[in-house]
Amino acid sequence: MKNIKSKKAVCVMSGGMDSTLSAYIKKSEGYEIIAVHFNYDQRTQKKELECFHKICNKLDVKEKYILDLDFFKQLGASALTDKSIQVPTSGLEDGVPVTYVPFRNGIFLSMAAAIAEKEGAGVISIGVVEEDSSGYPDCRFDYIKSMQESINLGTKDETNITIDMPLVKLKKSQIVQKALELNVPLELTWSCYQDEDKACGVCDSCRLRLRGFELAGVNDPIPYK
Amino acid sequence: MKNIKSKKAVCVMSGGMDSTLSAYIKKSEGYEIIAVHFNYDQRTQKKELECFHKICNKLDVKEKYILDLDFFKQLGASALTDKSIQVPTSGLEDGVPVTYVPFRNGIFLSMAAAIAEKEGAGVISIGVVEEDSSGYPDCRFDYIKSMQESINLGTKDETNITIDMPLVKLKKSQIVQKALELNVPLELTWSCYQDEDKACGVCDSCRLRLRGFELAGVNDPIPYK
Numbered sequence: 206m207k208n209i210k211s212k213k214a215v216c217v218m219s220g221g222m223d224s225t226l227s228a229y230i231k232k233s234e235g236y237e238i239i240a241v242h243f244n245y246d247q248r249t250q251k252k253e254l255e256c257f258h259k260i261c262n263k264l265d266v267k268e269k270y271i272l273d274l275d276f277f278k279q280l281g282a283s284a285l286t287d288k289s290i291q292v293p294t295s296g297l298e299d300g301v302p303v304t305y306v307p308f309r310n311g312i313f314l315s316m317a318a319a320i321a322e323k324e325g326a327g328v329i330s331i332g333v334v335e336e337d338s339s340g341y342p343d344c345r346f347d348y349i350k351s352m353q354e355s356i357n358l359g360t361k362d363e364t365n366i367t368i369d370m371p372l373v374k375l376k377k378s379q380i381v382q383k384a385l386e387l388n389v390p391l392e393l394t395w396s397c398y399q400d401e402d403k404a405c406g407v408c409d410s411c412r413l414r415l416r417g418f419e420l421a422g423v424n425d426p427i428p429y430k
Numbered sequence: 431m432k433n434i435k436s437k438k439a440v441c442v443m444s445g446g447m448d449s450t451l452s453a454y455i456k457k458s459e460g461y462e463i464i465a466v467h468f469n470y471d472q473r474t475q476k477k478e479l480e481c482f483h484k485i486c487n488k489l490d491v492k493e494k495y496i497l498d499l500d501f502f503k504q505l506g507a508s509a510l511t512d513k514s515i516q517v518p519t520s521g522l523e524d525g526v527p528v529t530y531v532p533f534r535n536g537i538f539l540s541m542a543a544a545i546a547e548k549e550g551a552g553v554i555s556i557g558v559v560e561e562d563s564s565g566y567p568d569c570r571f572d573y574i575k576s577m578q579e580s581i582n583l584g585t586k587d588e589t590n591i592t593i594d595m596p597l598v599k600l601k602k603s604q605i606v607q608k609a610l611e612l613n614v615p616l617e618l619t620w621s622c623y624q625d626e627d628k629a630c631g632v633c634d635s636c637r638l639r640l641r642g643f644e645l646a647g648v649n650d651p652i653p654y655k
């Protein structure tokens with residue numbers, strides 16, 4: 206019998222609900238979790254990192270990589286990394302919002318690929334959501350599939366990596382339900398774009414999360430303003 | 431008539447011969463150059479950065495991005511970033527050498543893509559060489575083509591980026607000849623993997639460079655030990 210303990214998954218984990226659930230799914234499938242978190246001078250850097258550590262403790266991860274990326278601050282061009290650009294709070298609109306960070310998941314996945322190649326992990330897990338989402342282009346199914354191909358072409362021939370994106374086609378309410386089924390500690394997750402003690406409830410990310418809980422018919426355990 | 435001054439190319443420039451020539455090619459085609467350099471705790475970080483600045487002065491670049499990446503030191507796994515792994519000096523061998531840095535060009539191109547999207551540049555230039563090379567998987571034509579597709583799928587719909595890799599199918603001797611034609615300041619470029627005042631002449635990178643000059647029938651202007 207194959208020793209499933211040797212299966213390793215590199216899980217990109219922000220501390221939010223979606224990436225946490227994605228990591229829990231890999232854990233439930235018998236993978237050892239290598240957790241990767243990015244500090245990129247995002248507004249919620251401190252809060253996200255705290256959540257990441259607490260979630261990793263619950264999840265019993267094998268290894269943690271905490272990567273400091275000055276790059277996005279240097280680049281700016283997003284409300285999440287440039288404090289002179291306000292986070293929108295009046296509801297989702299069509300088009301790519303100002304919270305979009307240029308090719309963020311491309312950079313995250315490239316680093317995750319380097320880690321996976323070094324660690325001999327066959328899977329990268331990412332919590333992208335295409336439907337009930339902010340409309341970020343780097344969260345689309347077609348992009349992630351293409352990136353998987355690029356990663357396999359650009360690494361050693363013996364390196365074979367699958368990018369797992371179990372939530373990409375789910376609605377937020379399905380994500381909430383699935384998280385409850387797997388006993389994901391939703392109370393430890395943080396989705397809000399603002400850097401405050403309580404979630405704001407009105408940024409795009411809060412709106413999507415709250416609507417997911419509402420449609421799932423359950424209460425969100427985190428405090429809101 | 432189209433104003434060619436508005437064409438911008440993001441040029442990934444290490445300070446080496448290949449990426450310098452690639453940038454000079456874009457300049458000769460009328461592009462404004464946005465030069466991108468990575469400090470990633472490689473053995474030759476200081477030397478490469480000096481060369482990069484000198485080359486940028488000659489090339490009259492529009493803008494410079496110097497990006498500090500702690501990541502590769504944290505990752506290790508390469509003779510270029512882990513000083514406990516020796517740089518091979520006994521000649522090129524088959525297979526991927528220990529100087530390979532996992533998915534380095536994937537990470538570099540992803541960041542270059544974010545810069546290109548922000549700056550409205552339609553081209554990224556990279557000096558990869560497939561034939562006369564160390565055999566790094568992230569320098570292959572097929573990989574770069576795939577990465578171009580991934581970048582266009584993972585950025586805004588109005589962002590359209592071509593990755594230019596003018597040297598990918600050239601021999602090193604052709605690179606030397608082309609560099610001489612375009613008056614590339616080869617005396618300012620650094621290719622050696624070792625961190626010394628003079629190039630070692632025996633690492634894979636020096637061997638490839640020296641053989642290129644030899645076959646082109648010209649002297650390499652940089653000092654060797």
